[in-house]
Amino acid sequence: MLERSPSGIEGLDSLVEGGFPKKNLILVAGNPGTGKTIFSAHFLYRGAVDYGEKGIYVSFVEDKESFIRYMHRFNMDFEALEREGKVKILSMLTMKERAVSALLETIIDTIGSLKAKRLVIDSFSALAQAIGKEIDVRVFTDVVLRNIVRNMGCTTLIITEVPYGADRLGMGIEEFMADAVIVLRRSRLDERLIRELEILKMRGTSLLEQWAIFTLKDEFKVFPPFKVKPVEKPRRFKPRSDTPEFFSTGSPDLDRMLGGGYPRGSPVLLEIDEHVSTLQYHLILNPTPWNFMSQGRAVMVIPSTGVDPNITVQRAKEGGFSEEELNRLLKICVKEYPRIERKPCIAPFRGKELKEDYESYLELERSLMEKTGQPVLRITGVDTLIDYYGKGESLAILKMDATKIREAKGLGIVLLKPGYPSISKILGSVAEVHLKVTREHGSLLVYGIKPRTGLHIVEMDTSNGYPMPKLTPII
Template identity: 40%
Template sequence: MGVTMSSHEVVLTGVEGFDKIITGFPRGGLITVSGNPGTGKTALAGAFIYNGILKYNEPGVYASLLEDEERFYDFMLGFGLDFRSLRDRGLFKYLAIPTLFEPGVSISVADIVDAVESMSAKRLVIDSFTAMSQMFKSPFEARVFLHSLLSKIARQMGCTTILIKEIPNEQVYEYGFEEFISDGVIFLKREIIEDRLWREVNILKMRGSEIREPLACISLYKGFEAYPPLNITKEFYEGRKYVTPPHLPGRLSTGISDLDKEIGGFTGGTTILLEIDPHVSLQEYALVYSPMLVSNIIRGNRPVIMILSGGTDWRDVINFAKIFKIPEELINDNLTILIDIERKEELPQNVEKMSMFDPEEVFERIFGVVERSLSAGKGPPIISLGIDRLASRLREAIVELIYRISNLVRNIGGLTILLAKPLYPWIIERLAPLSDSHIKITKKHGRVILYGVKPRTRFFIVEPSEEDLIPRLIPVI
């Protein structure tokens, strides 16, 4: 009995982030997954079959001309996908198709049909059509095979099929006949950016789905996962709690457990350059920046002295402090915000005015707060400086001021955090050699991305937690 496709009848891949982008494959459809070697095609196809069995009770067949069966099982087990157990339960079949000549094509098609029929499979992967196409005598034969695959297996049996297509590294991606007849076309990309590995997916076509965001970040960390665009607003932070990461002996925490594990936290007395891409909003870079400050206020009883970045108001800081559940007593005693003297408004006791056009006054005001705090028995300070705001007032004089503040902190401990937005790129170039750590926060396909320049790290996708205010860092591997 044939299966009639409908835009409302879809097959979920079981990859949560990916299904948010495409809302599933058309049931009984043919999906072409293309990409250069090593882009994650097999990982995506394996997740599609595995999740179909476990999550949706849909048996699957993986037909391959490329891999030995045991190697396939071992490869998938590296992603936590135990296909051997599914095979033993009769829910999965691996079909090794020998690369034969002339008569081999019809035999292979028959084998695939028999395998799908014998277990009433609802999901099929052919890996790869590129290798299989070498068996055909002409493009016409390839088209006949694709039509047979589409009509007999996908349409008539209602078996949603992934067709893997290899694109040689040196070859530009071009549409072929298989893409034209496919219900969906997915292109996986792997490239090197700033000497670091980057991965992404491009949904070129998907019948029955409105694809508003065709590009998304992906990672093969613990299996294929896609990260659709995410809009971080003020409301995101409400109702979540913050728990400080485990103590780092002899070091200061970054405020994020995954980042502590990656770079080992910060050494006391050092300078941190936090470089912010212009497309990243306050709410987005606060995912990283806020825990960095909050963890040291709460755990170390350290004073935090702030000169805010442009576009940020002292009310934003107080609001974030309350969201992170910092006790009001700690906010009043340990947080000092220095603002422009020309501001005419009633201010809380921990917001102080000064002239930012005079580097000597800026230094003396910071030094005065540090002296009072140390005299009160508090820990060494965290001094956070919005470089763009200071640069707009001080121009070249900012460099000498930063050197003086960094030397002060180096002598007494604590941290200097330089929050740098690219309004004045020359300042970032001048301050980078001074900094002991240099972390960049950028944005790609609607996702916040973090990576270390010093110490060097890979790219990380900043993944907000659904439960608390500590984001996870997903390595792009």
């Protein structure tokens, strides 16, 4: 079994069997601005702080002071580590004209005196340009691989710049000789920044996932595919306070993303992309009805197709609500059928005449408002309405309902699943808030179309005793 050096990158080691194989040469490639230097700095910093492995950073692109100052932004104090003798920063800006042998001698001597186990060369592209001759570049690469990596036991990261539009990584020499190749990319998803990491190869490592999303928010963090986490000690949901202007979504992170929450009296469109599971979009949705019920407000639900009343009740119970509270505050509107389960929380409708059923729906809302003295939250699965009443009538009633939600100063959330692009545009124009939930490389993402926001990665957080969405912006 291969010995490994933890990468120091949160989330990455779970994709590569615990870390980089020791005494390996790892190529980190990408266009300018993709996060290569930050990635490599985490490798050195966390290696010294968390794993007792001293490291050396060799820069051919910036001076020592600039590097230290920039890394402070990501909570890495290299100045302190260098004082403690745990890292050494070598700025080679003034040494570019020196012979290859002199450069190698300086690096090898420093590794030996520090007894370093980690090395970063930033960047191979700048080094190769300074050396000039391809034969000398090959000599340098061979010595790094043979003497430094293999004989001195130094796990080494070499950064290489990939010019925009280039078909290959660097000169091609480094890619061929490297034991592992990681490519960082900066692209767009629905006109929003997305950062992607691809593991092209890693010798001696089974790669179940070769792609992942990452962010530079406070640190370099990689997000493995979405993972469901168990609730160890179930507790009751802790409500969040509303403001005169906003209903809280129930999620601190989602409130921040939206600039305060859902505006009072607003229709909300939650658009769900394909490959997003019921559990995943419920993770984003559930805190809002929990927050309403925690404050004695009623919630009316027309479940989406495939979500039966029992799932809706189960989701409510995950927030710690009693049977009595559910019977009093939760009403699940379903089409009546012969063997329907009669429960206080079930509100059956005929499902034939939309006008008749809508009047009954409004009467139920008025009754709940009278009992609670507070506005009601409506959650509506568009696909269910279309199945019952057809596309045209359903769309007409949803537009009318948006007006009634505004008049009642309540809140309405419409759930739209894939397959209705024209409806998305129409409902999006009516909605005060339009959110979209999607998946990329196994990660769950949410973003605002109205108001416009960047992409946020969604993780499940169960630390408070119930499942909550943890949102991290991609920056």
